[in-house]
Amino acid sequence: MSSTTEAITGGRLMVELLEEAGVEIVFGYPGGAILPFYDELYHSKKIKHILVRHEQGAIHMAEGYARSTGKLGVCIATSGPGATNLITGLTDAKLDSIPILAITGQVSTDAIGTDAFQEADIFGITIPITKYNALIKKADDLSRHFEEAIKIAMGGRPGPVLLDFPKDVQLEKTTVRKATSLKIAPHHYERPKVKGDPQEFAEALNQAKRPLLYVGGGAINSFASAEIKALAEKANAPVTTTLMGLGAFPGTHPLSVGMLGMHGTAYANKAVLECDYILNLGARFDDRVAKYQDFAPNAVRAHVDIDAAEFNKRINVDYILHGDLKDAIREILPFVKGGDRTSWIDNIQSLKKNHPLDFDNSGDSIKPQDFLHRVYTKTKGEAIVSTDVGQHQMWAAQYYLFDKPNTWLTSGGLGTMGYGLPAAIGAKFGNPDKMVICVTGDGSFQMCIQELATIAQSNLGVKILLFNNNFLGMVRQWQELFYEERFSESQWTYNPNFVKLAEAYGIPAMRIEHKSEIDKGVDFFLKDNGSALIEVMIPAEEKVFPMIPAGKSQQDLIEFKDLGKLKK
Numbered sequence: 001m002s003s004t005t006e007a008i009t010g011g012r013l014m015v016e017l018l019e020e021a022g023v024e025i026v027f028g029y030p031g032g033a034i035l036p037f038y039d040e041l042y043h044s045k046k047i048k049h050i051l052v053r054h055e056q057g058a059i060h061m062a063e064g065y066a067r068s069t070g071k072l073g074v075c076i077a078t079s080g081p082g083a084t085n086l087i088t089g090l091t092d093a094k095l096d097s098i099p100i101l102a103i104t105g106q107v108s109t110d111a112i113g114t115d116a117f118q119e120a121d122i123f124g125i126t127i128p129i130t131k132y133n134a135l136i137k138k139a140d141d142l143s144r145h146f147e148e149a150i151k152i153a154m155g156g157r158p159g160p161v162l163l164d165f166p167k168d169v170q171l172e173k174t175t176v177r178k179a180t181s182l183k184i185a186p187h188h189y190e191r192p193k194v195k196g197d198p199q200e201f202a203e204a205l206n207q208a209k210r211p212l213l214y215v216g217g218g219a220i221n222s223f224a225s226a227e228i229k230a231l232a233e234k235a236n237a238p239v240t241t242t243l244m245g246l247g248a249f250p251g252t253h254p255l256s257v258g259m260l261g262m263h264g265t266a267y268a269n270k271a272v273l274e275c276d277y278i279l280n281l282g283a284r285f286d287d288r289v290a291k292y293q294d295f296a297p298n299a300v301r302a303h304v305d306i307d308a309a310e311f312n313k314r315i316n317v318d319y320i321l322h323g324d325l326k327d328a329i330r331e332i333l334p335f336v337k338g339g340d341r342t343s344w345i346d347n348i349q350s351l352k353k354n355h356p357l358d359f360d361n362s363g364d365s366i367k368p369q370d371f372l373h374r375v376y377t378k379t380k381g382e383a384i385v386s387t388d389v390g391q392h393q394m395w396a397a398q399y400y401l402f403d404k405p406n407t408w409l410t411s412g413g414l415g416t417m418g419y420g421l422p423a424a425i426g427a428k429f430g431n432p433d434k435m436v437i438c439v440t441g442d443g444s445f446q447m448c449i450q451e452l453a454t455i456a457q458s459n460l461g462v463k464i465l466l467f468n469n470n471f472l473g474m475v476r477q478w479q480e481l482f483y484e485e486r487f488s489e490s491q492w493t494y495n496p497n498f499v500k501l502a503e504a505y506g507i508p509a510m511r512i513e514h515k516s517e518i519d520k521g522v523d524f525f526l527k528d529n530g531s532a533l534i535e536v537m538i539p540a541e542e543k544v545f546p547m548i549p550a551g552k553s554q555q556d557l558i559e560f561k562d563l564g565k566l567k568k
């Protein structure tokens with residue numbers, strides 16, 4: 001515990017606490033109720049502020065920064081509309097377990113509850129979408145709330161926290177500064193001891209003839225990639241990852257079967273049906289993966305998670321280990337035996353051979369799957385990739401193989417269109433030396449398109465790969481397959497000229513439409529470290545396969561080759 005003798009304002013103290021915690025960058029947008037804090041931020045030499053074009057952009061940038069660096073992401077908004085513009089991002093961060101600190105201005109304490117100008121009860125509104133939130137009523141309370149907030153955001157299962165900061169409290173003087181050991185670095189805070197019996201846990205795995213590891217986003221938050229690889233190799237067990245877990249296990253590893261679930265590979269989903277043991281490592285049996293209680297019907301089920309609330313929440317399991325994934329796997333590993341799993345691995349290989357990812361690449365039009373594969377090859381799989389939500393998101397998940405954690409940024413739980421562009425910007429600020437590519441669709445791109453100005457203003461080298469089908473493609477796909485081709489309100493009868501639009505923001509841009517232009521397009525797109533937009537025109541009727549229809553499970557998976565049957 002430390003305490004200052006000199007009285008400073010709440011606003012000044014907030015800046016000092018952020019600096020002390022190691023915050024180097026914040027994303028925000030000022031307004032009346034947060035001005036005293038911004039006035040103090042003006043003097044900070046340690047914190048860089050990125051002025052965005054919309055508060056939703058700020059919070060998704062903070063998310064992209066956090067996911068790609070493992071650190072806390074910080075965003076700032078004024079009271080009322082500024083604060084409510086953060087709500088989608090807070091919900092997104094809650095569902096995907098991303099550590100975010102949101103600081104919002106609030107009307108002065110004497111005006112709270114009077115419907116004052118730009119008053120919104122952001123504390124009340126955000127109770128269900130934050131891990132912790134607080135209305136700071138006195139400057140004396142600030143350091144206590146601040147410490148609590150970042151400890152909770154970063155500790156255990158990460159998530160968003162919000163500090164609502166009334167204007168008079170920003171101006172009020174305090175000498176109280178009780179925060180200790182502030183750090184935004186991951187794994188800084190004490191981790192709970194692993195609870196459960198790792199030996200019994202490992203025995204169940206040892207007895208399995210057909211084990212499958214099912215890895216989720218928790219593996220990224222726990223920095224457990226090395227341990228997962230060691231476990232898979234020691235047990236000779238194939239590994240599937242969720243959408244959020246991509247990169248936690250190398251996509252190019254011979255034991256990888258890629259992503260499972262609604263648009264996962266056929267071989268991963270078939271492995272789920274055939275395995276006799278499934279080990280969930282930091283995933284949550286999400287309904288896009290495990291719709292019904294008969295998930296992995298022939299398997300003994302085991303689950304490791306840091307959040308005890310996840311155990312037996314949706315799918316019942318036989319073995320539980322509660323704790324940080326990295327620590328838990330380290331405890332299991334000594335008890336794991338190799339075992340001969342040749343026939344299981346051979347079976348997996350033949351599933352891969354007989355049920356590959358597939359699409360029709362004939363004709364002159366450019367197929368997004370092919371284009372993504374070219375970008376993957378050209379970047380040697382080393383880019384950080386963010387996506388928006390829709391078909392392009394699933395194609396990117398399928399055709400860009402991720403070998404490293406923290407390189408895949410997507411809105412998994414909430415499915416937030418508008419996430420991709422700002423998330424890429426946040427990731428680029430956190431990783432200036434890496435190539436960052438935003439894969440987007442013509443619908444999603446227009447939801448946070450204003451952040452092109454942030455790229456231009458900061459002279460950032462963010463690449464934008466825009467697949468234009470002049471449709472809300474994923475909606476169209478469902479309407480084609482399940483609503484007898486009634487394309488109700490999914491077609492854009494007007495779209496802007498995206499090339500001219502990007503150029504208006506000083507971003508070099510190009511449109512391609514024919515197969516013969518692919519090489520030229522890829523070269524243009526990736527030629528240097530600067531920003532670029534490539535608009536790739538794709539057929540509206542192109543679909544994402546495999547697909548497990550909504551409400552169905554692994555048994556009902558439709559592969560590309562089954563499409564004919566489906567349409568009869």
Ligand SMILES: Cc1ncc(C[n+]2csc(CCOP(=O)(O)OP(=O)(O)O)c2C)c(N)n1
Nearest residue numbers: 390391392415417441442443444472473474
């Ligand atoms: C904010 C928001 N509104 C609506 C949806 C529902 N939705 C899911 S995918 C999709 C279509 C996305 O279209 P586009 O961005 O063009 O991508 P495409 O599917 O064509 O690749 C829609 C409308 C959503 N996920 N998020």
